[in-house]
Amino acid sequence: MAYLGQIRAIVWKDLLLELRTRERLVSMGAFAVLAAVLFNYAIDKTIVRPQDVAAGLIWMTIIFGGLLGVGRTFHLEAQNGAFQGVLMSPTPKDAVFLGKAISNFLLLYLVSLLVVAVFMLFFDLELGSSPTALALALGFGSLGFVSLGTLFAAVSSGTRMGETLLPVLVFPLLVPMVIYGVGATGRLLALRPVTEVAGSIRMLAAFAVMALGAGAFLFRFVLED
Amino acid sequence: MRHVRRRRSIGLNGPGVATLPEAASPSKTVSEVVIKATGLVREFGSVVAVAGIDLELGAGEFLTVFGPNGAGKSSLLGLLGGSARPTRGTVSVRGEELDFGVEGWRHRIGVLSHKSFLYSELTAAENLRFFGRLFGLTDLATRVPERLEQVGLTSRAHLMVSQLSHGMRQRLALARALLHDPDVVLLDEPYTGLDPSAAAVLRGVLTELKDGRRTVIMVTHNLGEGLHLASRVAIQVSGRFAWEGEVAELDAANFERFYHCVVEGRT
């Protein structure tokens, strides 16, 4: 039980800090809207129907915006060495990871919903055949992304290259998330039945579980000095 | 058995060199040993930060470690505090070895550094509550206000750390380090950046630490303060203790000369 309390303390602290500084929320939110604007000009509507490419654009926006946010995960912590204080506490490293991953997930999920809303607005899209399934797909996708992102944000923060290394490390690993996520989203937006996307959503869930588990277990090796 | 350790004969006859005979102190039983390090070594690639250090301290002892920059003092503290893994050797607190798989021993250690380990955008009270939860403390509603009062920050409890002065931050950092009542307190250059009045406040608080219950290890460049507070002194040079012994063995008036002799004698 103390374990959950520790995770809760970290999530709460991160959310409180985010609310106070609004550092990542604003930049990720602005990114979402601006990206949609740029995409509007990047698509020639006489050749391509926005509906056909929306799913892909939505997920790429979430990934790029997410990278912005996740990359900064350890920045606020590095100030004053506060994170070292956390590491010197009896909190197990996997609990620290889960706390960070959960708070990152909440932030990213919120942003992903914003992205979908913005794209629906700008590209005149319907919510699709199952908002629940869509929410699930976004949820599992965000969770998987955030798990890998948090782990490798810790890695890249520990290198001379910093956040610039993060895309190189994370992008190859995100291919399954993009394939299944876009696959499911595209189908749902095209009003295909939910049964067609069940498999993809299951794979997204499995991917998220793998990423969360791997992150929780490997985090301690990244952090020790 | 506790013994006076002399790494090598300095070969000086001037003042400032103690001339005590070897080991004449009462032995200490195992249960009295609070923190013990054996054969500590820390290597990074081709750099050896700590080259073999042993120490043993009981409750109420205050060890000050002096040494030039690059002697590996901060690395030593990192090893003792469990924030770094030794390449070789072990550290144990109250008989429990610092095993990185299990974090329970961290309850017994508190660290104060020149870094504050505080979140700038949280208030003083919020910082203490957060770390209190990480340490699994359940009585935070009473403990936090109590500790804030002890360091004189009650009126600033709801101010963000970014709004506190350096001295106040240091006091809060100390409250944070002691929040969970650790047996062992590690201080890494706590006097850095403090003006004389803030340093006096710190000295007051640290003097209170010598209450017989806690074991304190302090690393500092401040020869005066370090010597004043210590019950034991070590001088670390190139990753080893070039000299270690009780404060009683030293001639406080000439300590500075002694210190420079030891440091230069080694290099």
Added chain:
Amino acid sequence: MSGNGLRKGGVALTVLGLIGLLAVYWLAFFWVSTEIRQGVAQRIFYVHVPAAWTAFLAFGIAALTSAMYLWLRDERLDRAAVSAAEGGMVFGTIMLITGPLWGKIAWGTYWNWEPRLTLTLLLWFIFLGYFMVRSATDNPEKGKRFAAVVAIVGALDIPFIHLSVVWFRSLHPEPVVLKPEGPSLPGDMLILLLASVAVFQILFFGLFLFRYSIENVRGEVESRAREATVA
């Protein structure tokens, strides 16, 4: 383990492998029968496929030794991991060069998202991440740990990447499909393929031993440097 012996063994195996490779090339061009559907261009198959297998084998070794390194902290395991990773990257690069060449000659396109080629491309980038992270830290021990984490996560992700890429391809079929190798291969082709695989394994282990011996020397240099600063 004598360093000299390892290095000589490595060089010997590499030379043997290269000779074997020449033999394979010769056989591939002049001896083996021509595949009906794809013609002469199919012959790159005998270099392409074993290179791919070896790259993946190498990655498996790197991931496994990385995991053991994190557990046991034996430097030799990390040396094995980096040696395997380097070998794997070499063979991955070979595959990424021969694959598109074959594609161009056989079907007119350099790249068509064929699943195995795509998987190798992504594996190559995971290797890249491995080496980048390894060299981007100030503390070399940290670099080794980070690289081990990259290898392990990569290994966990590869099955997902494989499944997703294959599934994607099934939904977006391209006009040309790589002929799958299998028991349906006629005799001489199968023999050559197996011989080629054997040659590539020899070549890989030659490179592996050679790199391993270099890492041994590096470790030796580091420990002597440490002793020098302490003395």
